[in-house]
Amino acid sequence: MNVLFFSAKSYDESFFTAANHRFQHRLKFLETRLTRDSVNLISDENALCVFVNDTLDRPMLSELKNRGIRIIALRCAGHDNVDLAAAAEYHIAVVNVPSYSPNAVAEHTVCLMLALNRKIHRAYSRVREGNFSLEGLIGFDFAGKTAGIIGTGRIGSIVARILLAFGMKVLAYDIQHSPACEALGVQYVEKNDLFTEADVISLHCPLTDKTRRMIDAQAIARMKNQVMLINTSRGAVLDTCAVITALKQKKIGYLGLDVYEHERDLFFRDRSCEIIQDDLFERLLSFPNVLVTGHQGFFTTEAMQNIASTTLQSLSAFENEQPLPHALHP
């Protein structure tokens, strides 16, 4: 197929080009995001490959239909940025890569927890400056503490397994219980009980109408003082303003984010020479007990290889009118 990539980085180009030797699609890579303006860059392509911050709302999908796009391949798992009902109406197929390496995101999640606890982000700078003081760097043992996992799917269940191995008690809240997690020793509880009992809370549910701003002022008020909160799912599962208030009040003791509500206008680009205009984000960065990474949880070699081969495989299946195992429906 003729595939046009939006939001493509050099690493996308190298992993997809390598994987495409097997598939022989015609790939064209654009660094720009898909927007009302950049949509004009579509010429003879019949397939688009997009990423987490490309918005595919109803007007955009209508435009893509008129331009002859027949399939949209999301090179990610989350699909909250696509109006699937509109896509179905316009007969545009949508596929994603539901599981490329849940280990990658789970390991990054635990990395944020450990780094925040032992203040590795601060210790790194201190030692480089010849400051070997331990003042303010004290951490706590994870062993014996209680973790609360919200969403025990592919990623959350691996986080649960790792934290159990640390000797933590692991509570979980999910609309669907996983017998495999229960067999490991995970205890399902009501959401409010998880908020009340957990020392460390980690979010692994998708962004839906039900989960949007699930962590708001009320939820935070139920949490333990000095709770550690980690979000590697989607930014809007947290109410960022409420979280900032709780950080100022010293209610939240540690915050680790790999995703941010308004990341669309920030992440995946070098902005080190720019003046960042997002005051909410800058306020987050001003806290010593906040660690933010720029949506890199998925970013391992294994995950990138899986993303590229699964996406190209879906495009070949579509071209050959075969079933699409990763098709998304409204």
Ligand code: NAI
């Ligand atoms: P999954 O679909 O395997 O698991 C999601 C779990 O959340 C399921 O068990 C589901 O029942 C549960 N859930 C759904 N609605 C819920 C609700 N209202 N309350 C509680 N639980 C609910 O998804 P997976 O692969 O584990 O990914 C989780 C999320 O992680 C994705 O939706 C995506 O947003 C995010 N993600 C982030 C990445 C990163 O680089 N930071 C990379 C990949 C995914």
